[in-house]
Amino acid sequence: MIKTTVDSQCQAFRLAMDVLSLPWAALVLNVLQAGPLRFNELSAAAHGPGDKVLSQRLKDLEERALLVRRVEPGPPLRVAYELTERGRSFNEVACAIERWGRGLVSRKPKASATAKRARRT
Numbered sequence: 001m002i003k004t005t006v007d008s009q010c011q012a013f014r015l016a017m018d019v020l021s022l023p024w025a026a027l028v029l030n031v032l033q034a035g036p037l038r039f040n041e042l043s044a045a046a047h048g049p050g051d052k053v054l055s056q057r058l059k060d061l062e063e064r065a066l067l068v069r070r071v072e073p074g075p076p077l078r079v080a081y082e083l084t085e086r087g088r089s090f091n092e093v094a095c096a097i098e099r100w101g102r103g104l105v106s107r108k109p110k111a112s113a114t115a116k117r118a119r120r121t
Helices: 011-020 025-034 039-046 051-063 090-106 113-120
Strands: 067-072 078-083
Touching (some): 011 025, 025 051, 025 090, 039 051, 039 078, 051 067
């Protein structure tokens, strides 16, 4: 296996981490992988953020060109959110995170030396 490391000082790495550090951003990007959703559909599928937080996250991701907000003329006026190509590329990251998470779930963490000593006393 070839071992590769990532330069954590690289601008690209830092930008990606800035996006992922936004609360609920990864969840929103992941939910929208299935296709465009209206706000209420997205809120129901996300199971987490309140409307105010979700609205702010959608604005943040739109500003970063990861999704677009499409307004369909009405009545009634309909607004849908859809990932851009940049946003859809998050799917590779989400798959890697899921693989990593499965490894974390499948292995019980070893007890630390401190915990072992505490059990002896």
